[in-house]
Structures are given as structure tokens and as C-alpha cells.
Amino acid sequence: MKIKDISILVGIIGIVLMMILPIPKTLLDILLVINISIAMMILLVAMNTKEALQFSIFPSLLLITTMFRLALNISTTKLILGQADAGHVVRTFGSWISSGQPVIGFIVFLILVVVQFIVITRGSERVAEVAARFTLDAMPGKQMSIDADLNAGLINEQQAKERRSKIEREADFYGAMDGASKFVKGDAIASIIILFINLIGGFIIGMVMHGMAFSDALSTYSLLTIGDGLVSQIPALLISTSAGLIVTRASSEGNLADDITGQLFAFPKLIYIVAVMIALLGLFTPIGPIATLPLAGLLAFAARRMQTNFSKKAIEQEQQEEEQQIEEVRSPESVINLLQVDPIEFEFGYGLIPLADTSQGGDLLDRIIMIRRQCALELGLVVPVIRIRDNIQLKPNEYVIKIKGNTVGRGELLLNHYLAMSPGFDDDSITGIDTLEPAFGLPALWIDEPTKERAEMLGYTVVDPPSVVATHLTETIKKHAHELLGRQETKALIDNLRENYPVLVDDLIPSVLSIGDVQKVLAKLLREKISIRDMVTIFETLADYGQYTKDPDVLTEYVRQALSRQITQQFxxxxxxxxxxxxxxxxxxxxxxxxxxxxxxxxxxxxxxxxxxxxxxxxxxxxxxxxxxxxxxxxxxxxxxxxxxxxxxxxxxxxxxxxxxxxxxxxxxxxxxxxxx
Known part of the structure; x- marks a missing residue:
């Protein structure tokens, strides 16, 4: 174990021992100051985090600090009741804040407890509860959004994995915060109980055991009790505020100070209005101009400075964007990026943009997700990310499908129509625009909405334009699946198989066959639309016969014979x-x-x-x-x-x-x- 691990363990065990063993007053003063320091540190960290997950340890930290405060309360209670003295820190807080009047200190303590218990803690608890519920409800939609971005090529597999992990951690965090808020609530209740125990018990013990006079016992134990309560509740209030900041913090690019200054003062013209209103308030009310005019002038000056700064930033940003565009054109990377060829591309004219635009009801991205899953189940192939883009060089209603930059399929859609294919005989009452079904080349008609119902009653196969595209794309992928399986993709399949069958993989690769040899066999199977999902049987067969021949054609025949049950059921x-x-x-x-x-x-x-x-x-x-x-x-x-x-x-x-x-x-x-x- 590392030193920091041992230190944390020793610290937690020490907190438990504090509740049992007596603590010297000097050490107790140091621990009370440490408690205040930790609370201030947590508050500052909470203010400077950009999102809640950057402080994901907070629920556990909340429990530890609550235990620490309770241990300090118990230690101070033992000293107050036993020695009528709990050290300099407690006495200083009691005399300084109460100003020698216990009633004032008692009222301040109650106000702190009410603010912490009713305002901050209850609000934080409710926000955490709602955030946890909304996060769980939004998980399916966020997962689909990630899959859509992955299919569109906006992110890669690693980025998608990180985003999915972040969504899960957010749900776990807000759920933990919902429960951790109960610690603060219980701590506030315990502080009130300890206050009355110290006050009543100390008053009785002072008069009975220590022989104090009534006034002396009341003054001494009131002072110590209030000091103990305040020195405990001030750090508790700081940590409660930290909890509220954490659960109410939305993701942003800056910390709390950046967000406040950037968003609250984002509209200088509104600050001018505030300055005028403050000035009028001083001129036409008994408040007087002395308290209002300086503030109004300060607000007007700040608004003027912000307007100037915003103008400078806008000019600088425009210059930076222009320079960046020039640099991108001049840089050699701008040419190198043009050499990248996407495995699968789907391009369409501007008239088909509603297919991919979710705001217009397009579900093409969701259909592509289902196509990739369908190909994985039917062929055992992980289809690469399908790049989707519009192309103004195409006809408005035209689309093309490309494999490695080459067009392998094209079609034309009419978005407000349906594609109808006859059941073998034509009916003269079904009229439309003659066309060919793009996936299989069958004669078909584009019919309108009123004709759709009659065509279905006559036995016509009627499909909507998104289904036409999905079918065409699916058949194209199946037909060219062998071209999409390279050595890199084969290695990914092998690595996936190795997780559950390491002996089988190590027995075949690289001693018997190379990755390239395996890729050739798998590609030949896909070329004839034979699924490679049963990788175990395929590798078992290659391991048996790969010792006698390296000919991929012969090995493919052996594998096909081993997959006889699968081939029989397929046909x-x-x-x-x-x-x-x-x-x-x-x-x-x-x-x-x-x-x-x-x-x-x-x-x-x-x-x-x-x-x-x-x-x-x-x-x-x-x-x-x-x-x-x-x-x-x-x-x-x-x-x-x-x-x-x-x-x-x-x-x-x-x-x-x-x-x-x-x-x-x-x-x-x-x-x-x-x-x-």
C-alpha cells in the first residue's frame, strides 16, 4: 500500500478512536482548526469545478467530514462536561460571536442551523434527487445520441465509450448525492441535541459536582456550549454550501467565478438600467443620494468597460478565425486529411436532408444503428462507421452509397410518396411514377398517400422512402461485406474472441496461420454471404487443417463443411x-x-x-x-x-x-x- 492509502486509513480509524478516547485540549484546538480548513478547502474546490463529475468523491468526502465533526462534538462534550473547559478555539468562538451575551450566541447558532437544515440541505437534497431521476430517464436518449454521433463519424469508438461511461457515472453520482445529503441533515439534528445536552447537562454538573454558583454555571456552560455549536456548524454550513454548488452545477467551460462574471454581466445595457434605477431610488426616496449615487456610478463605469472589452474580444476572435483558416489551408495536414478514405459513405442531395434531420422527423441515424446491429447478428461483422453527408453535386432527390470512395449503389427518392411493388400482376387503378426498386432492381411505382391504402388492399408491397434507403443500404453492405473486412478489423474480431477463448486463438495465431490468412478465409465466407459470427467453429477448423495447407480456398471449403448446420438453416x-x-x-x-x-x-x-x-x-x-x-x-x-x-x-x-x-x-x-x- 502507498503512504497516502495508509494515511487515509489511519485518519478514518483515528476519527473512530476520537469518539472513545479522551483528547487533550491542545490537540483538540488543532483538530478544530483542521476541520475549518477542510471545510474551506472543499468549498473552494466546489466553486472551481467545471462539472459535478470533477468532484465525484464528494459524497464519500461528505460522510467522512460529517463523522469528523461528530467526533469533535463528542470530544468537546466530554471536556465541557468533565472539565468545564474545551480549549481556546471553543471559548474564543463562544465569547467572540456572542459578544459576552449567551442569548445572542444561541440565536446565531439557531439561525445557522435553520439556514443549513431547511434552506441549503433540503434544497440540495431535492436537486440531487431530481437530477438523479432525470439522468436515469435521459440515459436511453443520450445513448442513442452517442450511437448517432458514432455512425455519423463525429466521434470514434473510444470517445463513444468515454461518453457512455460519463453518463453512467453521472447517474451514480447524483444517486449518491441524494443519499449523502441525509448525512448533513442528520448532522444538523445531532448538533441541536448536543447543544441541549451540553447546556442542561453542564449546568447540572457545574452546580452539583463542581460546586459552582447558579450564575457562574449558567455563564460558563452557556459560553462553552455556544462556542462548541458554532465551531461545529460553521464548517458544516460551508460543506452544505459546497454540496449545493456541486449538485446545482451545470457543465461549462469555466469555474463558478468565470460563469458568474461571464453570464451575469454578459449584457452591459441591462447594467445601465440597473444604475439608473439605483440613482432614481436615491434621488426620489428618503434613502438619499449618498448611499446610491456612488453605486450607480460604479455600475455605469463597469458597464462601459464591459462594452469596450466585448468589442475588443469580438475583433480579436474574428482575426484569430481568419488566421486559423489561412493556416489550415497552408498547413500540409490539410492536404493529408484529403487522403483519408471512409469505408462506407452515404451521400444525398439537398432534397433528402429531412431524412437525416431529427428536427424534421428524420430517423435515418436510428435506422443506421439498427442496420449495424442487424449485420452484426446476421454476418458476424462489425460494420464500420457510416459517414453521412449531403452533396450539392447530386440531384435534389438522389443518393449514392460508396464503399472506400467508389460508388456501388445509387437511387432516387420522392419523400412525399411511397414505393409500391406489384405482387405479380398490375392493376390499372394503381397509377404513379415508374421507377426501379434500388436494392433489387425490381419494377415499382412511386404512389401518393391517397393511393397507398388501395395498393395495399390489392396486395402491393408498399414502403416509405426511409425504408427504401435502409433496405438498399443493408443489401449493399451484405453484398460488399468482404471488402469491409481488412486485417485491422480481423484483429479486432480476434481480440474479442481471445477474451473468452485465449487457448484457441493462441493455438492458431501466429504459429499456424497469420492474421492475413484468417482474413482471407473470413472474406471468402462473407463474399458468399456466409455468417462469420461462429468464430469458435471457424477457428477450430482452421487450427485443425491449417497445419496441412495454407491455401485460403481449401481452408474455406473445410470451414464451410464445419458450418453445415448454419448453412443448412440459412437456405x-x-x-x-x-x-x-x-x-x-x-x-x-x-x-x-x-x-x-x-x-x-x-x-x-x-x-x-x-x-x-x-x-x-x-x-x-x-x-x-x-x-x-x-x-x-x-x-x-x-x-x-x-x-x-x-x-x-x-x-x-x-x-x-x-x-x-x-x-x-x-x-x-x-x-x-x-x-x-
């Missing part, structure tokens, strides 16, 4: 038969014979005529299934699956290619078409 509903397009023996043989082995891996090299024939026959079978409302799935043997995928990748990328080893044995398979050469 079939429970209890339903999987309808597939199978690859005939002649095509499998042709692909197997066309495989070329190189140092960089293996690839299929089909001749152009065979490739065109494969495309044509696959398209026939796929279009037939699509027209019947079924999802096309191509099923082949494990040995050629990845090569067939290479053949189909350019023109039929969205059609899943599965092997028999990737399906669970209990799945019933029905072949609805065969592709042969």
Missing part, C-alpha cells in the same frame, strides 16, 4: 424440402479436368465455348425457378464446388453454390433441374 426452412439445381456428371468432369495448379493456388480454366454453354444452361434453370417464386440454389460435389463458384462469380454472383458436404444429412433434397454440357 432452408425447417421441415421444408430444399429444391436445387444439380450439376450433371459431364459438367463436373469438365470442370475437374480444367483445374490448373499454380504456386498461388488452383483455378479453373474452361474454354470460352464451354463457359458460355454453362452460363446459358444455368441461366435457363435459374430464371425458371425465379419465375416460380423460388430461390435458386446450385448443388454440386465438394471437390468442384469452389471451382464452379469461380465460373459463376462474374455473372451469377448472387446465386448460392452449395456442396453435399455442407448440408445436414436429415435435409430432404429435390432436384428441379440438371445442368450438363
Amino acid at each position: 432452408t426452412n425447417q421441415g421444408e424440402t430444399m429444391q436445387v439445381i444439380t450439376v450433371g456428371p459431364s459438367l463436373e468432369k469438365k470442370i475437374a479436368e480444367s483445374v490448373q495448379q499454380t504456386d498461388q493456388g488452383s483455378y479453373v480454366a474452361l474454354d470460352p465455348v464451354s463457359t458460355q454453354t454453362v452460363y446459358q444452361k444455368l441461366n435457363e434453370q435459374i430464371n425458371r425457378l425465379i419465375q416460380s417464386g423460388q430461390q435458386p440454389i446450385v448443388l454440386t460435389s465438394p471437390t468442384i464446388r469452389m471451382y464452379l463458384r469461380q465460373v459463376m462469380e462474374r455473372t451469377l454472383q448472387d446465386v448460392p453454390v452449395l456442396s453435399y458436404s455442407e448440408l445436414e444429412p436429415n435435409v430432404e433434397i429435390q432436384s428441379v433441374g440438371v445442368v450438363n454440357l
Whole structure:
């Protein structure tokens, strides 16, 4: 333990011992002065904090100082009742403040207790209670605001984490202050009780045990009792004031003095009005000009000085801003910043600003939060922050989606309309503006509000513009998820896995595979829309087979086979038969014979005529299934699956290619078409 830790422990234990052991008067005087010093120090710190969390130890400190005061009260009580003397500090406070008249001292003490107990402590307690309640109620909204700023790129992950932690600490602080205020209230009550104990008990003990006369006992013990009460309540009042300042303190850029001078005197013209009113008060009332005119002149002079200072500051601020803009343009960092490429960008024309403007009812930021969560659940991928910005170069109702600075999707919205997609047949009564649904390229119509209800009754799929954008953005992210997973993102996933499975990660990386090798496998899985959320199974498989091959294509096939239950559930509903397009023996043989082995891996090299024939026959079978409302799935043997995928990748990328080893044995398979050469 450090010296400061030991000192705090010894100090708290000493406070407890003070309540039991007798304290010499000299030491008691020193402790009373220390008590006053601590109270003044706490008050000054509370005045100079910019926000409540900068003095988060205050609730605990309030308890410790209350214990210290009570221990001093007990020590002084023992000396007052036992020796009729409690040291110089108590006697000085009693005689100085009461001016030799115990009644005056008693009244001053009661006033201090009332101010502390009824005014300051009760108000601080109420403010802390309300602040704690409001802070808890506002936490969900603040969390959503943080997520929105994170998605918009205004803050990074570390800053978001710090802001969330600050919100939690604020709730804890105000809750603790709500309870800690009870310490001050109890201390005020205890002081009143101790006052009467010292006064009545001392009066009886003085006359009975010490043989004092009635007047001497009354004078002595009244003086000591009032001095004890005052020397205790003055520090208590300072700390109560500190508590009030802490709980009523709003976050700002300066301390209390800066805020008072900056905000109370922020309007010099109003101070002129106050100066005129004070002058009139002295001229037209019996108060007289002697007490009012000097103050009015001082206020007018201060207002004049403030106006001059404000003008100078405004000019200096404008000059600084101009110089800063010039420096930013000249600095090399201004060019370097242009090299930064955002992983995902969403740009829109000025006509679509209401989508992202919360004041106009836009919920695009909230939808993006849900998209990131959906991708994390479905793909196991942490989608990077999506940069949202308006672009005056686009059409007013146009938007584009960019991946690493390149446009991968675009669309056009009509905010006061709805996108309606027909259920397979068109109805002449549904009229609108012809368009294409941007996510899947389906023919659709933009219809107005009156037509919406009728379209829904006829079976049309009707969605609002924000849903169109959300769907398009989600599908774009899923389609390009493999491009968003780099080595840095892979390392983050590995670090997350290491927290719960350190042995598994250490067994694979770096002794068997590098982070780059793992990234290639994960990217290949995402390229075919296979979720990488089950990282444990993926790493177990890579650890088993990574010792025999480093080929990412082969390792990906092993991982896919290990994820057979996941793949089966992804492409079939429970209890339903999987309808597939199978690859005939002649095509499998042709692909197997066309495989070329190189140092960089293996690839299929089909001749152009065979490739065109494969495309044509696959398209026939796929279009037939699509027209019947079924999802096309191509099923082949494990040995050629990845090569067939290479053949189909350019023109039929969205059609899943599965092997028999990737399906669970209990799945019933029905072949609805065969592709042969």
C-alpha cells in the first residue's frame, strides 16, 4: 500500500478512536482548526469545478467530514462536561460571536442551523434527487445520441465509450448525492441535541459536582456550549454550501467565478438600467443620494468597460478565425486529411436532408444503428462507421452509397410518396411514377398517400422512402461485406474472441496461420454471404487443417463443411424440402479436368465455348425457378464446388453454390433441374 492509502486509513480509524478516547485540549484546538480548513478547502474546490463529475468523491468526502465533526462534538462534550473547559478555539468562538451575551450566541447558532437544515440541505437534497431521476430517464436518449454521433463519424469508438461511461457515472453520482445529503441533515439534528445536552447537562454538573454558583454555571456552560455549536456548524454550513454548488452545477467551460462574471454581466445595457434605477431610488426616496449615487456610478463605469472589452474580444476572435483558416489551408495536414478514405459513405442531395434531420422527423441515424446491429447478428461483422453527408453535386432527390470512395449503389427518392411493388400482376387503378426498386432492381411505382391504402388492399408491397434507403443500404453492405473486412478489423474480431477463448486463438495465431490468412478465409465466407459470427467453429477448423495447407480456398471449403448446420438453416426452412439445381456428371468432369495448379493456388480454366454453354444452361434453370417464386440454389460435389463458384462469380454472383458436404444429412433434397454440357 502507498503512504497516502495508509494515511487515509489511519485518519478514518483515528476519527473512530476520537469518539472513545479522551483528547487533550491542545490537540483538540488543532483538530478544530483542521476541520475549518477542510471545510474551506472543499468549498473552494466546489466553486472551481467545471462539472459535478470533477468532484465525484464528494459524497464519500461528505460522510467522512460529517463523522469528523461528530467526533469533535463528542470530544468537546466530554471536556465541557468533565472539565468545564474545551480549549481556546471553543471559548474564543463562544465569547467572540456572542459578544459576552449567551442569548445572542444561541440565536446565531439557531439561525445557522435553520439556514443549513431547511434552506441549503433540503434544497440540495431535492436537486440531487431530481437530477438523479432525470439522468436515469435521459440515459436511453443520450445513448442513442452517442450511437448517432458514432455512425455519423463525429466521434470514434473510444470517445463513444468515454461518453457512455460519463453518463453512467453521472447517474451514480447524483444517486449518491441524494443519499449523502441525509448525512448533513442528520448532522444538523445531532448538533441541536448536543447543544441541549451540553447546556442542561453542564449546568447540572457545574452546580452539583463542581460546586459552582447558579450564575457562574449558567455563564460558563452557556459560553462553552455556544462556542462548541458554532465551531461545529460553521464548517458544516460551508460543506452544505459546497454540496449545493456541486449538485446545482451545470457543465461549462469555466469555474463558478468565470460563469458568474461571464453570464451575469454578459449584457452591459441591462447594467445601465440597473444604475439608473439605483440613482432614481436615491434621488426620489428618503434613502438619499449618498448611499446610491456612488453605486450607480460604479455600475455605469463597469458597464462601459464591459462594452469596450466585448468589442475588443469580438475583433480579436474574428482575426484569430481568419488566421486559423489561412493556416489550415497552408498547413500540409490539410492536404493529408484529403487522403483519408471512409469505408462506407452515404451521400444525398439537398432534397433528402429531412431524412437525416431529427428536427424534421428524420430517423435515418436510428435506422443506421439498427442496420449495424442487424449485420452484426446476421454476418458476424462489425460494420464500420457510416459517414453521412449531403452533396450539392447530386440531384435534389438522389443518393449514392460508396464503399472506400467508389460508388456501388445509387437511387432516387420522392419523400412525399411511397414505393409500391406489384405482387405479380398490375392493376390499372394503381397509377404513379415508374421507377426501379434500388436494392433489387425490381419494377415499382412511386404512389401518393391517397393511393397507398388501395395498393395495399390489392396486395402491393408498399414502403416509405426511409425504408427504401435502409433496405438498399443493408443489401449493399451484405453484398460488399468482404471488402469491409481488412486485417485491422480481423484483429479486432480476434481480440474479442481471445477474451473468452485465449487457448484457441493462441493455438492458431501466429504459429499456424497469420492474421492475413484468417482474413482471407473470413472474406471468402462473407463474399458468399456466409455468417462469420461462429468464430469458435471457424477457428477450430482452421487450427485443425491449417497445419496441412495454407491455401485460403481449401481452408474455406473445410470451414464451410464445419458450418453445415448454419448453412443448412440459412437456405432452408425447417421441415421444408430444399429444391436445387444439380450439376450433371459431364459438367463436373469438365470442370475437374480444367483445374490448373499454380504456386498461388488452383483455378479453373474452361474454354470460352464451354463457359458460355454453362452460363446459358444455368441461366435457363435459374430464371425458371425465379419465375416460380423460388430461390435458386446450385448443388454440386465438394471437390468442384469452389471451382464452379469461380465460373459463376462474374455473372451469377448472387446465386448460392452449395456442396453435399455442407448440408445436414436429415435435409430432404429435390432436384428441379440438371445442368450438363
